[in-house]
Amino acid sequence: MAFERVGVVGLGTMGAGIAEVFARAGLRVIGVEADAEALARGRGHLERSTGKAVDKGRLAPEQRDEILGRITLTTSREDLRDVDLVVEAIPEILDYKISLFKDLDRICEPGTVLATNTSSLSVTAIAAATGRPGRVVGMHFFNPAPVMKLVEVVGTVVTEPGVVADVTALAGRLGKTAVAVGDRAGFVVNRLLLPYLNHAAALMELGVAGRDDIDAAMRLGVGLPMGPFGLLDLIGLDTAYEVMGVLFDETRDRRHAPSPLLRELVTAGLLGRKSGRGFYGESGAYDGGAPHREQARSRLGTFKVVGYEDEGDGLAERLRAAGFKPSEDPDVVLCLADRPVIEHAVRLPDPARMVGVHLVGEQVAELASTALTSERAATAARDLMKIVGLTPVPCKDRAGFVVDALLFPFLNDAVRMYDAGYASIEDIDAAMRLGCGYPAGPFEMLESFGLARVRDGLRALYTEYREPAFAPASLLDQLVTADVSEFPRR
Template identity: 45%
Template structure:
């Protein structure tokens, strides 16, 4: 039977520590809240009062419950009064020497049976534990920010942590309404090991001027459904904190280059640009601590000259009969464009039209579309099995299979058939747009328009300019995207563009984590959903996307960028070879045939 923790102490009353105090007090525990000075203690007290007052204002806590919660907290200076508690959680800054000093002092002060826990997000729990005479009673309890809201706790065991200690803290997490994932002591644990490689890569994109900060953030919010873009998230975390986590993970994790902090991060930290807390990081804020972003010298301004350069588009050709092509036809037709849907035969054309009708009827049934608007959209679509019917369109959107040879042959045909000045767009998600463009005699007219699936629903379009794309063509692509009421983000022609270049290395890292038996697929998915607010865990997403598709994109990224950390995980290769491709085959990382 798990032990009962009747009294708990939290050391360090910054944002995390104050949040952890609130969590325990909410669930009926008496808490000693400790910090280094009276001023620090008072700041912590005000954080907790402010947080609970906001909960009352939002109707999530009654005034009586708030008062009872606050009455269970006893604020103290120093560690001497922690001698009788059952559990101490340390939440001081991420500095190993500081934590070791505190744990040595806790070992002296606390009763012999007390469990000592660290909230570190990246440091070695083992190195912290050996500062005490009871390393078997030291454990990692990594809460996520804000602790009262986030449901995940990573329970980190060292090689000497006693099994009953793990059992006891796992039971405690459940009592606090948290979901725990138990893992061994490895750099970054689960969530940070996956999250910070992705964040670092996003900063690298910005540093190389591959895309703007706004477009990088919009791409990941609208293309992946993430609660925040990576650069805004870095500002929230704090660039100094992010640098320390990355540097620690790089040194502890085998010096993986993906965790080597991008130089821009260190430069910004040195310049005092720490994010929200300093009022400026990748973005500029209304005041220090404010979430309100204000315009600065990097904020994009409307370019009327560029908009004026856009060509007029009235008639659009869409080539392909798959899910993506069908969705794109519907999107253009609903936006008022005349659409020629070209497939490889009458049967495929009939399927495309039936799918569009079905989708539009669902829109009517849900009250999102009127019957006259549905009928008008359908009337704008003309079906064809002949590429020659593209002769008078103003824009061609290719949405066929992801094979470069097929796309190049198709664009060579467009070159012969289409009128001068037509914009030729490919929806490729990972192939080089410039290679498609060079299959024509008009590469200046070729651009990438990467829609996301399902195109009728997903708001993002990546606008991909090659080194041969003209300013007029790019301006036209942006204008069309806006007319479709989509969020357009611009980038240059590099494998994976923005979304896939950031998403698939993260997914590949998750596979490598599973492959190393570090954590289960369920625990990794829980960590990213509950700890980072992702709509799906990496293995859920891989099974939905398709492991074969994921492997192909990962290979393309690795072939172009030659980054060792991007090499496809062998486990991903093996599953694809075995025919385990995800939901579409009934088995991928999970078996769907038994559900």
């Protein structure tokens, strides 16, 4: 089916962007808003967005006029009677959507495809409210719609064969990459992303590390465009809280229970960027009560590096090159490890001097303080890392420290999602790269870290936290046992 005339209902953050995307691809668009005032706001969104593109030289003024010329704005749903497709982008409230779809079902031709941009509601429940459940799909765009290249196309158990394919082809015509998935809470991106963000909040509540350190570790260590708290502020803590609630209702997985910290901040009105205040904010922010960093340099003394020889030699060499002396009776013992170091510390004459060091990527050194580490040794370790050009991430001496503790369960979830037949490896990787701007998809990350390292890291996390979902996915375990280093692609 070729789509030439489309309707977009709701011209807020998402709908205005979606209308623009259609018009840019040459389709005629009817944009519907609730009332004249909202319509004027919708027009404002469209004019500002296309105006910015002109200012940046990405669009000629004539092209902008053509795009806007293809969009007709109205407050009457009845104007949608001749369109081939309607995409709904009104607020995320099931009753509103059901009432709208019932109306669209009455107004539009029987062949018209009705799509919802919902992030978390059941597409099946929306479809079932119409007399054409076979022609109802999810068409989940990402914010900002004109920029983000991903569309999740959601088919339900009753979607007619062909409709998902048609909508997927349309997404391609819009210049987007479509990932076709079934109707499960969160689809691919939110199902993998939100539990990771929730977990970051939980680690902060456990005091494993502070806000800035967790964010720095994930940005600089893993290369993610934003740390979890920066991203939560961008998404909106209220939205994140609600989506987590929907995930939990479907899975009953306690990791999906929204973090109590999110609830507290949402109730306090700290919603993130939209309220000017969340984990960050000019008018006050929440940093998990992390102790204020000592600004003064420690009186750096001697050091000793123990642990993995290769990396240890590298770090010891960098410290020597920076003018520090190794010693057999050092002020600080830097123990290179990817596991808690307390068992090594207790073997030292003075365990207070030991700090665990886990190098992540080229830039980050996680610095694990055990229950016995002295403040002096911890501060000295921080300063030494800064001097050799690494970003220190102080944390508690817990399995996975910060990065592995957050990343490995996310990778494990991706393996389980694939193994359950929900989406292909290619689609999951593409979804996370294009939907979140990740430098690599979860399977690409798994293969570059090494499957065995991730499996073993998950086992350690499981042993420490006794969280069933941290146990390595069977598929991962089996591939490691079979000594296979890559996932089977289609």
